[in-house]
Amino acid sequence: MAGFVLRRSLQALLVLWVMSFVIYGLIGLMPGDPLDVMIASNPGATPEVVAHLRAIYGLDQPMPVRYWHWLLDALHGDFGFSRTHSEPVLTVLAPALAQTCKLMLISFGLSVVLAFGLGVAAARKPGGWVDGFVSLFAFAGISVPVFWLALILIIVFAVQLHWLPASGMGTVGDNGFIDQLRHLTLPVLTLTLASTGQFTRYVRAAMIETMRMDFIRTARAKGLGEGRLVLRHALRNALIPVVTIMALSFGTLFSGALVTETMFAQWGMGKMIYDAILANDYNLALVGLLFATLVTLLSNLAADLAYGWLDPRISLK
Amino acid sequence: MSVATPLLQVTDLTVGFRIDGQVRKPVQGISYSLDAGRTLGVVGESGCGKSLTALALLGLIPAPGQVTGSVRFAGAELIGQPEAAWRDLRGNRVAMVFQEPMTALNPVMPIGTQIAEVMVLHQSLAWPEARDAAIGLLEAVGISSPRQRAASYPHQLSGGMRQRAMIAMALACRPALLVADEPTTALDVTIQAQIIELMQELQSEIGMAIQFISHNLAVVSELADEIVVMYAGRIVERAPAATLFDRPAHPYTKGLIATLPDPDRRQARLPVIQGGVPRIDAFAVGCRFAERCPLADAHCRSVEPTLDPLEPEHWAACFKAGQ
Numbered sequence: 001m002a003g004f005v006l007r008r009s010l011q012a013l014l015v016l017w018v019m020s021f022v023i024y025g026l027i028g029l030m031p032g033d034p035l036d037v038m039i040a041s042n043p044g045a046t047p048e049v050v051a052h053l054r055a056i057y058g059l060d061q062p063m064p065v066r067y068w069h070w071l072l073d074a075l076h077g078d079f080g081f082s083r084t085h086s087e088p089v090l091t092v093l094a095p096a097l098a099q100t101c102k103l104m105l106i107s108f109g110l111s112v113v114l115a116f117g118l119g120v121a122a123a124r125k126p127g128g129w130v131d132g133f134v135s136l137f138a139f140a141g142i143s144v145p146v147f148w149l150a151l152i153l154i155i156v157f158a159v160q161l162h163w164l165p166a167s168g169m170g171t172v173g174d175n176g177f178i179d180q181l182r183h184l185t186l187p188v189l190t191l192t193l194a195s196t197g198q199f200t201r202y203v204r205a206a207m208i209e210t211m212r213m214d215f216i217r218t219a220r221a222k223g224l225g226e227g228r229l230v231l232r233h234a235l236r237n238a239l240i241p242v243v244t245i246m247a248l249s250f251g252t253l254f255s256g257a258l259v260t261e262t263m264f265a266q267w268g269m270g271k272m273i274y275d276a277i278l279a280n281d282y283n284l285a286l287v288g289l290l291f292a293t294l295v296t297l298l299s300n301l302a303a304d305l306a307y308g309w310l311d312p313r314i315s316l317k
Numbered sequence: 318m319s320v321a322t323p324l325l326q327v328t329d330l331t332v333g334f335r336i337d338g339q340v341r342k343p344v345q346g347i348s349y350s351l352d353a354g355r356t357l358g359v360v361g362e363s364g365c366g367k368s369l370t371a372l373a374l375l376g377l378i379p380a381p382g383q384v385t386g387s388v389r390f391a392g393a394e395l396i397g398q399p400e401a402a403w404r405d406l407r408g409n410r411v412a413m414v415f416q417e418p419m420t421a422l423n424p425v426m427p428i429g430t431q432i433a434e435v436m437v438l439h440q441s442l443a444w445p446e447a448r449d450a451a452i453g454l455l456e457a458v459g460i461s462s463p464r465q466r467a468a469s470y471p472h473q474l475s476g477g478m479r480q481r482a483m484i485a486m487a488l489a490c491r492p493a494l495l496v497a498d499e500p501t502t503a504l505d506v507t508i509q510a511q512i513i514e515l516m517q518e519l520q521s522e523i524g525m526a527i528q529f530i531s532h533n534l535a536v537v538s539e540l541a542d543e544i545v546v547m548y549a550g551r552i553v554e555r556a557p558a559a560t561l562f563d564r565p566a567h568p569y570t571k572g573l574i575a576t577l578p579d580p581d582r583r584q585a586r587l588p589v590i591q592g593g594v595p596r597i598d599a600f601a602v603g604c605r606f607a608e609r610c611p612l613a614d615a616h617c618r619s620v621e622p623t624l625d626p627l628e629p630e631h632w633a634a635c636f637k638a639g640q
Contacts, residue, residue: 214420221375221415222408222435222486236425312425312470 001308004316008304012297019293020074020286021067027282028063034083034280035059070286080283084276089287093272097291099169100268102184103260104253107191112246114196119203120230126208134200141197150190150263157186167265187264191257195249202245206238213237240311247303251296322392323350324526325374325494330386330396332369332378340383341597344369345550347386348624351543353493356520356527358541358558360534360573364594366550367530371496374528375413376403391493409439412487416499418479422471428482429455429467435489454485458515477508484515491523498530513539534573538562543630546570549594549605552624556631566633568610604635612637 035053039045054060058069073080079089122134158166164185165171171179210216211234219233258270269288276285308316332344344366351357359367373384376395388395390411395403407413415421423431432454433447442450448467455463458481471479480500487495497516501509517540520527531537537544537558544561546554546569554567565571572590592609595601603620607613617636624634 214415214417215423217377218413218415218421218483218486219423220377220407221413223404223406223438224408224434225404233423233426237423240425310425313472 001316004308005301005305008301012294012301015297016290016293020071020290023286023289024067024070024282025063027277027280027285028066030277030280032280033059034282037280079287082276082281082284084279084281085284089283092284093287093291096267096269096272096288099266100254100257100261100270103187103191103257103266103268104250106184107188107195108250108253110188110192111196111199114192115199115203116235118196118200120207120235122200122204123207123211124226124230131204134204138197138200138204141193141195142201143197144194146190146194146259147263149193150186150260153186153190154263167263169266183264187260187266190260190263191253194260195253198249199242199246202242203238206240206242207234210234210238236310240307243306243310244303247299247306251292251299254292254295254299324353324391325351325528326387326389327370327374328387328389330370330373330384330388332366332373333383333385334381335383336598339598343550343597344373347547347552349545349552349555351494351526351528353526354520354524355542356529356540358537358544359528359530359547360532360537360544361547362532362594365547367532367547368498370547371413371498371528371530374494374496375407375411376400377407405439408435408487408492409490410492411494411496412490412492414480414483414487414495414497414500417503418476418483419471419503421483422479424471427468427470428474428479428486429469432467432482432486432489435486439490451485451489454489455482458482458485458488458519459511460485476504477511480504480508480512481515484512484519488519488523488525492525494526494528495520496528496530499532500529501536502531502533509536516540535577546573549600550597551605551634552632553606553635554633555624556633560628560631564631566627566631566638567606567635568612568637569606570633 034057035050038053039050051060058066061069070080081087082089082092085092118134118137122131125131154166157164165183166186167183169180169183171183207230211230216229216234219229224233254269257268258274260266261268261271262274269292273285273288273292275281276288304316308314327350328348330344330347331342333340333342335341343364347366347370349357359370361367369378369382372378374388374390374395376384376398378384384396386396390406395406422428429448429451432451433442433444436442436447436450437444440447452463452467455466460466460478460481466474466478466482471482474482480503484500495516500516501512504512513536516527516529519525527540529537529541534544541558544556544558545552546561546567548569554561554565554570556564556566561570562574565574569590572588575588576590578584578587590609595605595608601607601618603616603618604610604613604622607617610617620636622634622636624632625638626632627638
C-alpha cells in the first residue's frame with residue numbers, strides 16, 4: 001500500500017515533468033511572443049530595443065534551451081514573473097487557486113451528496129414516479145448549457161428577486177463571511193446543478209445493477225430491512241464504479257469552470273489560465289495548467305486508493 | 318411420522334406474472350406438507366418452478382409477481398401477511414441457502430459480519446457477541462481457523478468453504494425450516510458429498526426441517542424422506558423416497574430415474590428424456606408432459622390430470638399412472 005502510493009507519486013512527478021515540457025512547447029507554438037504583444041501597445045519601440053529586450057528575456061534562445069532554464073528555476077521554487085500582473089506567478093496564482101477551491105469543493109461536495117440522495121431514491125423503484133422525476137432532473141442538468149443556466153439564475157435571483165449579487169467575489173468595502181457566501185451562492189449553484197445530473201445518472205445505474213445481484217436477495221432472505229439492505233449491502237457495492245467517475249471528474253472540474261467563472265466574474269483558475277494564454281503570459285499559463293494537471297493526477301490516485309479501500313478483491317501493490 | 322399439524326402446509330400455491338397482458342403461472346396449484354425435522358426433496362428440470370416455490374415460502378417473489386394459495390407455517394398463514402412479519406420470519410425461523418455461494422454472498426463484506434448480521438437482527442445480540450457467535454458457527458460448519466476466516470471476504474474462500482459459510486449464515490438463528498435451493502450444484506462432487514453430510518449432521522443437531530431443491534435426483538435421494546417431482550410448474554408425483562424409487566408412477570419420474578447412471582448396468586449411453594420443458598407461454602391444455610411422454614394419448618393431450626392418490630402417501634398426476 002505505501003509502496004503503491006510511493007510508486008504512483010513518482011509516476012505523477014514524471015507525468016508532471018513531461019507535461020511541463022509539452023505545455024511549454026505548445027505555448028511556444030502559439031503565434032508571436034510576449035514582445036510582439038508589448039510592441040503592439042508601444043509603437044515607439046525601435047527594433048534595437050526589441051532585440052535587446054528579446055536577449056534580456058532569453059527569447060532569442062531556441063525553445064529547448066529556454067525550457068531548460070525555466071525547469072532549473074522552477075526546481076528552485078522560482079516559477080518566474082507574470083508579465084500581465086507584474087508579480088511573481090505564485091502570488092498571482094494563490095488567490096485564484098483559493099477561489100477555485102472554494103467554488104469546487106463546495107459544489108463538488110453538494111453534487112455528490114445530492115447525486116447519492118437522488119440516485120439511490122430513484123433506484124428504489126426504477127420506472128416509478130420518483131425515478132421519473134429524478135431522471136428528468138438529471139437529463140435537464142446534463143443537457144442545459146452552463147452559460148444559459150448561469151444567466152437564468154442571475155435573472156431570477158439577482159435581477160428579479162434581488163436576493164443575491166449577480167457577480168463578483170465580494171462587495172467593495174465589505175469583506176465579511178456572509179458577503180462572500182452571498183457572492184459564492186450563484187456560481188456554486190450553477191456548478192452543482194451542472195455536475196449533479198451526470199453523477200445522479202451514474203449512482204442510479206450502479207444502484208439498480210447492484211439491487212439485482214444475488215447477494216441482495218440473500219440479504220432479503222436474512223430478513224434485513226430496506227434501510228440496511230440499501231445502505232450496508234447495496235451502496236457499498238454501487239460506490240465502486242461511482243467513486244472512480246466522481247474522482248476523475250473532480251480533476252476536470254478544477255480546470256474547467258471557465259464559463260461559470262466568467263459569467264459570475266470569479267477570479268478562479270479557469271479564468272486565470274484563459275486570460276494568461278490570450279495575453280501570452282506564458283509563465284502564468286504554464287504553472288496554471290501544470291497545477292490543473294497535478295490535481296487531475298492526485299484525484300486519479302485518490303480514485304485508485306478509494307477503489308482499493310471499497311473493494312477488498314482489489315489489492316494495491 | 319405424521320404429526321397432527323405439519324410444520325409447513327402448502328395448499329394450492331400459485332405464482333403468477335403478468336406478461337404481455339396475460340397472467341402466466343410458472344408455479345400452479347402446488348400442495349404439499351413437511352413435518353418438523355423431516356426432509357423434503359423437490360426435483361425437476363431447470364425452469365419447472367422449484368426455485369420460485371422456494372422464494373414464495375419466504376415471500377421473496379419479485380415485485381410484479383402475484384402469489385396466491387396458502388402457505389401455513391407452524392400453524393400461521395404466511396401469504397398476505399405484512400412485510401414486517403415476513404422480515405421477522407426470514408433468516409430467523411425460515412432460512413435459505415442459495416445455489417451459487419460466490420454471487421449469493423456480499424463480495425465487500427467479511428463473511429463473519431454477514432453471519433453476525435443475522436443474529437444482531439433477530440436475536441438482538443450486540444455486534445461483538447454476534448461476531449463471536451459467528452466464529453462459533455463457522456467452526457460448527459467445519460471451517461478451520463474460523464477466527465481468521467471470519468475476517469475473510471468471499472473471494473478469499475474456496476467454493477466449498479463459501480457454501481459452508483452460507484449454511485452457517487442460514488443456521489445462525491437455528492431455523493425450524495431450511496430451504497436449500499440447489500446448494501450443491503455449483504460444487505464439485507466430493508465437496509457436494511461433504512455439504513450434504515454437513516446438512517444432515519446439522520439437521521439432527523438443530524432438528525430443523527429441510528426443503529432440498531435439486532435437479533439431481535441422485536443428490537436428493539441421499540437425504541430426502543419424501544420427494545416431490547415438479548414439471549412445468551406442477552407437482553406430477555409425490556411419494557416417500559423409497560416408494561418413489563421402488564414404484565415410480567409418473568412417466569416423467571420413471572424417465573428421471575432411468576437417466577441415473579447405475580453401476581450394476583453397463584450401458585453405452587444413458588437414456589434421456591427427449592425434448593425440453595415447454596416455455597411458459599406454451600403450456601399445453603392437457604397434461605404438460607404429454608409432448609415428451611411415450612404413453613400419451615388423445616385424452617392426455619386434452620384433459621389435464623389431477624394429483625390423485627395411488628396408495629397411502631403416494632400421489633401422481635397421470636392417467637397412465639402405474640402403467
